[in-house]
Amino acid sequence: MKKVIEVEHLRKAYGSLVAVNDVSFSVAEGEIFGILGPNGAGKTTTVECVQGLRPFDSGLIHVLGLDPKSDGIALRQLIGSQLQESALPDRIKVWEALDLFSSFLPHSLNWCELMNQWGLAEKRNASFSSLSGGQRQRLLVALALVNNPKIVFLDEMTAGLDPAARHVAWDLIRAIRERGTTVVLVTHFMDEAEHLCDRLAIVDQGKLVALDTPQGLITTYANQSKVVFTAEHTDLPWLKQIPHVRSVTRHGPRVEVEGTGPVLALVAASLVDHGIVPSDLRTEQPTLEDVFLNITGHGAHN
Amino acid sequence: MRTLLKLTWVELKLFVREPITMVFTFALPLIFLFVMGGVFKNNPDPDVYRGVGAIDYYTPAYIALVIGSIAVVGLPVHFTAYRERGVLRRFRASPIPLWTIFGSQVLVSLVIAAVGGVLVTVAAKLAFNIGMPESPGLVIGAFIAGVLSFVAFGILLGSLLPTTRAAQGLGLILIIIMLILGGAGPPREVMTSVMRGVGDATPLRYVIVLIQDPWLGFGWNWAFFLIVMGIMVVASLLSRRLFRWE
Numbered sequence: 442m443k444k445v446i447e448v449e450h451l452r453k454a455y456g457s458l459v460a461v462n463d464v465s466f467s468v469a470e471g472e473i474f475g476i477l478g479p480n481g482a483g484k485t486t487t488v489e490c491v492q493g494l495r496p497f498d499s500g501l502i503h504v505l506g507l508d509p510k511s512d513g514i515a516l517r518q519l520i521g522s523q524l525q526e527s528a529l530p531d532r533i534k535v536w537e538a539l540d541l542f543s544s545f546l547p548h549s550l551n552w553c554e555l556m557n558q559w560g561l562a563e564k565r566n567a568s569f570s571s572l573s574g575g576q577r578q579r580l581l582v583a584l585a586l587v588n589n590p591k592i593v594f595l596d597e598m599t600a601g602l603d604p605a606a607r608h609v610a611w612d613l614i615r616a617i618r619e620r621g622t623t624v625v626l627v628t629h630f631m632d633e634a635e636h637l638c639d640r641l642a643i644v645d646q647g648k649l650v651a652l653d654t655p656q657g658l659i660t661t662y663a664n665q666s667k668v669v670f671t672a673e674h675t676d677l678p679w680l681k682q683i684p685h686v687r688s689v690t691r692h693g694p695r696v697e698v699e700g701t702g703p704v705l706a707l708v709a710a711s712l713v714d715h716g717i718v719p720s721d722l723r724t725e726q727p728t729l730e731d732v733f734l735n736i737t738g739h740g741a742h743n
Numbered sequence: 744m745r746t747l748l749k750l751t752w753v754e755l756k757l758f759v760r761e762p763i764t765m766v767f768t769f770a771l772p773l774i775f776l777f778v779m780g781g782v783f784k785n786n787p788d789p790d791v792y793r794g795v796g797a798i799d800y801y802t803p804a805y806i807a808l809v810i811g812s813i814a815v816v817g818l819p820v821h822f823t824a825y826r827e828r829g830v831l832r833r834f835r836a837s838p839i840p841l842w843t844i845f846g847s848q849v850l851v852s853l854v855i856a857a858v859g860g861v862l863v864t865v866a867a868k869l870a871f872n873i874g875m876p877e878s879p880g881l882v883i884g885a886f887i888a889g890v891l892s893f894v895a896f897g898i899l900l901g902s903l904l905p906t907t908r909a910a911q912g913l914g915l916i917l918i919i920i921m922l923i924l925g926g927a928g929p930p931r932e933v934m935t936s937v938m939r940g941v942g943d944a945t946p947l948r949y950v951i952v953l954i955q956d957p958w959l960g961f962g963w964n965w966a967f968f969l970i971v972m973g974i975m976v977v978a979s980l981l982s983r984r985l986f987r988w989e
């Protein structure tokens with residue numbers, strides 16, 4: 442796979458605060474690459490350095506063969522940006538903004554289509570200041586796409602969107618990737634990262650702490666699954682003897698069995714053998730949330 | 744070029760949708776015109792107003808005042824508000840060169856100033872029957888030079904001032920000083936020497952006289968033209984260096 446972004450040993454400090462500390466990663470053409478971490482982790486700083494919007498202290502960045510430090514304007518013709526903190530003039534209308542931003546480059550998309558896709562058609566003549574948070578956000582994402590970029594950077598794209606709009610946005614992002622656009626997605630939402638990204642960099646306090654596919658991260662860092670059921674029997678000592686079982690805990694009638702690999706099938710078979718057939722037997726698969734906790738020792742919403 | 748024209752057109756529409764700015768820009772010179780005209784009438788007096796009628800003298804000054812209020816109040820507030828709200832950040836992230844953003848402000852200011860200038864001229868003609876420019880071509884040239892120079896000055900203020908509030912406050916103080924002492928207020932002949940000194944230090948004075956001279960038949964004022972162009976060059980160079988996107 443061709444690499445479209447290469448970052449090596451990126452470092453950026455604001456005064457004495459080191460916001461990005463020796464971060465290296467690369468992004469392949471056509472993938473959805475996620476950068477996940479809690480607020481203040483340095484995600485925005487990283488992607489804005491990559492886009493040539495912030496100066497950085499040391500390290501090397503190449504985007505589509507260009508150096509964002511010296512080729513900023515050339516680079517911005519090839520990429521699209523939805524910035525975390527940005528706005529449009531209060532009184533500009535939705536269609537005017539799309540029309541204006543599509544005029545910046547000759548190979549722009551048809552903005553009417555984008556406006557419909559992102560659910561802005563009925564707000565066509567509304568001014569930016571009259572839009573809701575979610576509508577503004579969708580307009581800013583549409584503007585990032587209007588130049589038909591090779592890479593699009595989305596920084597907290599779904600902030601302010603309601604759950605239904607988030608799922609629509611996810612589908613649209615997948616559709617963008619199908620067309621061959623590389624997507625760099627910055628988020629602090631675990632579920633978004635897990636569902637959408639092909640590969641994921643986890644950052645915490647300026648450092649890149651893990652990088653893999655979501656499933657790879659879960660396998661490596663949160664390999665435990667949990668089997669849960671209710672049973673009236675008070676004494677189930679044999680549960681601990683089942684291969685792959687690590688621990689058994691009871692909360693009243695609720696039993697939680699933690700283990701690895703094929704633990705569900707083994708526990709289920711063993712329960713049947715002992716004449717216990719709970720109707721609510723299920724597993725709780727580990728999620729990125731567990732990965733995050735295991736790596737950093739704290740949650741993503743601290 | 745397409746981007747420049749499109750941005751200019753959008754910015755013009757935004758200006759028209761901002762009633763307070765528009766009223767301030769167009770009404771301020773008209774209020775002065777009617778107050779001063781009501782007090783002084785337009786009869787020539789050899790001792791003041793360079794020997795012409797008061798409104799013959801003031802009309803070019805009020806045209807310059809339109810330019811002044813666009814550049815010293817309007818533009819800095821526009822740029823600081825764009826910076827504060829993150830609009831400049833959004834522009835910067837798109838492939839739009841800085842000169843296009845500056846250029847659109849030049850064109851927008853030219854159009855607004857032209858509308859304001861015509862408004863002042865027509866009102867002065869209808870209400871006080873002023874004399875039309877002796878050298879219309881030179882008046883237009885002086886007007887354009889004044890706009891270019893003041894837009895550069897306004898962008899410089901917008902680059903320097905940290906907040907919208909600072910831009911509003913300082914802009915109003917500057918425009919009032921320029922208005923009163925720069926040549927749109929009491930005639931120079933009755934000012935104290937200190938007042939004249941301050942007046943000489945305000946850029947607006949040179950634009951006023953540059954427009955006034957060919958209007959009243961005193962010809963092209965080369966010295967003042969060079970000063971006006973000098974302000975433009977210095978302000979442009981400083982703006983390029985000091986401009987901040989965020």
Ligand SMILES: Nc1ncnc2c1ncn2[C@@H]1O[C@H](COP(=O)(O)OP(=O)(O)O)[C@@H](O)[C@H]1O
Nearest residue numbers: 455458460478479480481482483484485486487
């Ligand atoms: N312009 C700035 N000046 C000073 N500190 C900043 C600036 N931008 C970000 N920071 C600080 O750098 C750290 C990383 O911020 P940021 O990159 O925005 O993180 P994230 O996007 O992951 O929330 C935070 O502690 C933040 O307060």
Ligand SMILES: [Mg+2]
Nearest residue numbers: 484485486525
């Ligand atoms: Mg951020």
